[in-house]
Amino acid sequence: MSDSENPHHLGGILDEAPCGFLRFQDDGTVLRSNTTLQIMLGFAAEEIEGKPISTLLPPAAQVFFQTHLFPTLRMHGAVKELYLSLRDKSGASKQVLVNAVRHDRDGEVLNDCIIVEIVERARFEEALLQAKREAELANELKEKTLSELNIAMESLARAKEEADASSRAKDDFLAALSHELRTPLTPVLLTASILAEDKSLAPELHQQMLMMKRNIELEVALIDDLLDVNRIRHGKLILQKLPIDLHEVLRQTVEIVSSDCEEKNISLTLDLVATGHYVKGDSARLGQVIWNLVKNAIKFTPKDGAIVISTENHADDRITVSVSDTGVGIPGQFLSSIFNRFEQGRVTGQRRFGGLGLGLSISKAIVTAHKGEIWAESDGEGCGSKFLFSLDLIDQPRKKSPGKRRRSVNTESTRILLVEDHETTRLVVSRKLVELGHEVTCAGTIKEAEAAFEAGDFDLLVSDIGLPDGDGLDLMKTIRMSSDIPAIALSGYGMGDDIQRFEEAGFTTNLVKPIQLDQLLIKISEHCGSGSAD
Amino acid sequence: MPNKILRRNNVKILGKGSRTVVFAHGFGCDQNMWRFVMPAFEDEFRIVLFDYVGAGKSDISAYDPQRYASLEGYFCDVLEILRALDLHDVIFVGHSVSAMIGILASIAEPARFSHLVMVGPSPCYIDSEPDYKGGFKRNDIEELLDLMDKNYLGWASFLAPVVMQNSETPEHASELEASFCSTDPVTAKAFAKATFLSDYRNVLGEVSVPSLILQCSEDAIAPDEVGDYMHLNIAGSVLKRMKATGHCPHVSHPAETISLIKKYLFRAVDE
Numbered sequence: 001m002s003d004s005e006n007p008h009h010l011g012g013i014l015d016e017a018p019c020g021f022l023r024f025q026d027d028g029t030v031l032r033s034n035t036t037l038q039i040m041l042g043f044a045a046e047e048i049e050g051k052p053i054s055t056l057l058p059p060a061a062q063v064f065f066q067t068h069l070f071p072t073l074r075m076h077g078a079v080k081e082l083y084l085s086l087r088d089k090s091g092a093s094k095q096v097l098v099n100a101v102r103h104d105r106d107g108e109v110l111n112d113c114i115i116v117e118i119v120e121r122a123r124f125e126e127a128l129l130q131a132k133r134e135a136e137l138a139n140e141l142k143e144k145t146l147s148e149l150n151i152a153m154e155s156l157a158r159a160k161e162e163a164d165a166s167s168r169a170k171d172d173f174l175a176a177l178s179h180e181l182r183t184p185l186t187p188v189l190l191t192a193s194i195l196a197e198d199k200s201l202a203p204e205l206h207q208q209m210l211m212m213k214r215n216i217e218l219e220v221a222l223i224d225d226l227l228d229v230n231r232i233r234h235g236k237l238i239l240q241k242l243p244i245d246l247h248e249v250l251r252q253t254v255e256i257v258s259s260d261c262e263e264k265n266i267s268l269t270l271d272l273v274a275t276g277h278y279v280k281g282d283s284a285r286l287g288q289v290i291w292n293l294v295k296n297a298i299k300f301t302p303k304d305g306a307i308v309i310s311t312e313n314h315a316d317d318r319i320t321v322s323v324s325d326t327g328v329g330i331p332g333q334f335l336s337s338i339f340n341r342f343e344q345g346r347v348t349g350q351r352r353f354g355g356l357g358l359g360l361s362i363s364k365a366i367v368t369a370h371k372g373e374i375w376a377e378s379d380g381e382g383c384g385s386k387f388l389f390s391l392d393l394i395d396q397p398r399k400k401s402p403g404k405r406r407r408s409v410n411t412e413s414t415r416i417l418l419v420e421d422h423e424t425t426r427l428v429v430s431r432k433l434v435e436l437g438h439e440v441t442c443a444g445t446i447k448e449a450e451a452a453f454e455a456g457d458f459d460l461l462v463s464d465i466g467l468p469d470g471d472g473l474d475l476m477k478t479i480r481m482s483s484d485i486p487a488i489a490l491s492g493y494g495m496g497d498d499i500q501r502f503e504e505a506g507f508t509t510n511l512v513k514p515i516q517l518d519q520l521l522i523k524i525s526e527h528c529g530s531g532s533a534d
Numbered sequence: 535m536p537n538k539i540l541r542r543n544n545v546k547i548l549g550k551g552s553r554t555v556v557f558a559h560g561f562g563c564d565q566n567m568w569r570f571v572m573p574a575f576e577d578e579f580r581i582v583l584f585d586y587v588g589a590g591k592s593d594i595s596a597y598d599p600q601r602y603a604s605l606e607g608y609f610c611d612v613l614e615i616l617r618a619l620d621l622h623d624v625i626f627v628g629h630s631v632s633a634m635i636g637i638l639a640s641i642a643e644p645a646r647f648s649h650l651v652m653v654g655p656s657p658c659y660i661d662s663e664p665d666y667k668g669g670f671k672r673n674d675i676e677e678l679l680d681l682m683d684k685n686y687l688g689w690a691s692f693l694a695p696v697v698m699q700n701s702e703t704p705e706h707a708s709e710l711e712a713s714f715c716s717t718d719p720v721t722a723k724a725f726a727k728a729t730f731l732s733d734y735r736n737v738l739g740e741v742s743v744p745s746l747i748l749q750c751s752e753d754a755i756a757p758d759e760v761g762d763y764m765h766l767n768i769a770g771s772v773l774k775r776m777k778a779t780g781h782c783p784h785v786s787h788p789a790e791t792i793s794l795i796k797k798y799l800f801r802a803v804d805e
Binding site for chain 1: 560561562563566567569630669670671674675676677678680681682683684685730752753754755778779780781782785786787
């Protein structure tokens with residue numbers, strides 16, 4: 001059949017048009033192609049026409065042809081700007097754009113395609129797609145990272161919650177343990193203190209009472225140290241910083257330990273030469289540091305030795321306190337680790353001196369919390385040692401330090417409501433207070449206390465915190481609703497945030513068990529007495 | 535809940551009859567693909583048509599990349615549709631990938647299916663050693679995805695609604711819906727991956743529902759070897775080779791397609 005007889009014969013214009021042309025049937029058989037397409041793909045006309053269109057389609061394009069182009073053309077009647085790839089005679093792919101239309105020509109359904117090869121556009125689109133894919137990948141990565149981050153943060157938050165809960169439980173346990181350990185010591189310490197001062201006792205018994213008193217005090221100190229270590233570890237060391245006279249704190253501490261020095265015949269010298277001696281700090285805590293250093297010095301200094309406590313202003317704005325002794329000294333290798341927990345640098349091989357080795361680590365934490373420095377010096381074993389700490393100075397406050405006022409025991413009669421569930425403690429404390437001329441009403445529970453408070457007239461409330469039917473804080477809050485009576489909290493709990501809670505509940509002050517009688521009397525005097533009865 | 539599922543998959547119910555035929559479209563289009571075949575069944579069967587999520591007028595907001603990362607998500611949708619309509623013993627006619635989706639659904643809940651009619655099915659499109667001929671190399675599928683990407687760049691001019699220009703066929707013009715064969719580019723690509731990268735050859739032995747395989751001539755997507763493989767591995771299957779060429783006989787050769795399905799069904803029903 002000649003071209004002119006062929007119903008699909010293309011005119012010259014279309015044959016040489018600047019785009020490919022293809023006509024195919026619904027069954028995929030190619031009826032006609034133009035010269036441009038044949039040149040584009042490198043096929044002769046007879047290699048295309050009469051053959052299935054799949055000859056010209058690489059596998060991917062076949063899928064696209066079958067699933068997109070053909071159904072759309074069949075039902076839509078036309079397809080525009082379809083991106084497709086065609087296979088040339090060498091097997092290489094050519095990127096093309098296809099416009100196709102489906103029409104009925106004398107009862108025969110034909111699909112005609114215009115095909116334009118795209119080179120530059122394909123390159124541009126490839127770059128565009130690559131950028132898009134990279135952006136998608138980056139986005140996926142970002143989302144994945146974000147998602148992982150969220151999971152990690154949630155997990156961290158959960159772990160923190162669990163740790164907080166565990167920490168709270170531990171704190172509660174330690175507070176309760178502290179209370180339980182201290183409470184039974186109160187009556188023993190009070191009795192031993194009273195008897196130790198009783199001049200009528202035989203000298204031997206007097207010595208035994210002193211020994212008992214010292215040992216109980218030692219045990220209390222150990223409990224305090226353990227609780228302090230725990231507080232420091234959990235960052236719960238709370239300081240109540242006020243302007244204080246460090247010399248006054250040193251003198252008070254030396255007063256407390258002087259009897260220990262006397263026992264070992266150790267000379268204790270105070271050489272307080274610093275002209276600037278006011279610092280901003282927690283006097284109880286700094287007193288604890290000094291007490292620790294002096295007690296250590298006494299512990300490690302043999303009989304007939306000497307301890308010197310001195311102060312100096314090495315710089316205008318610093319004060320350095322040193323506690324030096326003629327004791328066993330510290331080997332050089334221990335000087336840096338001596339402030340670590342459980343270390344007793346002066347001991348090699350055996351625990352000659354007892355104690356837990358916590359005092360120095362606690363002292364370091366306290367000094368550090370005051371933004372100060374603490375260190376030790378020694379020329380080695382047998383050469384004695386020197387412990388020093390330095391703090392920033394502040395200007396001397398204008399008011400006279402209240403610490404200068406001589407505190408004294410009130411001998412006036414005070415009406416006291418004593419609330420304490422530990423029967424022995426209640427008995428010993430009340431007996432002593434009555435002996436000193438005070439009127440004491442006792443209660444063992446909150447209920448009894450409330451009833452007694454309702455019925456009586458009191459100058460002072462002295463109340464335990466842990467009570468069988470509730471919390472001493474609740475009792476205080478109830479009483480505060482109708483009275484501004486001074487109130488002393490007796491607690492086995494520690495310091496810092498506990499004290500804050502007591503104050504918030506309405507207590508005027510607090511004493512930590514085991515109660516020392518003279519401390520209790522001073523508190524009574526401060527809050528109820530004239531303060532002049534020496 | 536049922537309404538939500540029916541909306542999600544744009545479910546349409548037509549026809550009349552005690553038996554139900556569910557027509558499931560393949561990759562690349564939507565329920566409109568059945569427009570030349572479906573009317574022939576309307577008088578004798580209840581017809582259920584639907585769009586997979588991401589295709590046609592389905593609810594694109596229901597698209598969950600994880601759920602639809604494999605064919606599991608799609609066959610779960612089919613089962614949800616059947617449950618929502620409380621359908622049992624349906625004749626499931628699935629084109630291309632939908633044949634596999636029907637197989638997976640029938641294995642999960644056989645009682646909901648009486649027959650499977652599979653048009654151009656393939657359990658695995660990629661050739662596999664030692665002797666499975668799926669018709670494609672992995673690279674071909676990568677190229678297909680690339681081709682899809684390139685077409686989606688020019689999406690608006692290709693598959694977006696185009697008003698039928700042939701005014702002499704107004705019935706087509708009126709039938710054509712704005713969503714005709716519209717497919718969301720992202721979901722379409724995911725569907726392509728779930729389809730062409732899948733390999734479900736190992737489940738064919740679990741098919742317990744009688745089935746018909748319609749194998750087209752010169753089908754580049756599901757070649758003859760694949761049809762033979764399906765027939766060999768599915769117990770109780772009937773293989774019919776069609777005169778129709780290509781991959782979409784229900785579009786290109788609806789009459790032959792209708793005839794073969796009906797013959798199979800009536801004989802099966804008679805049995």
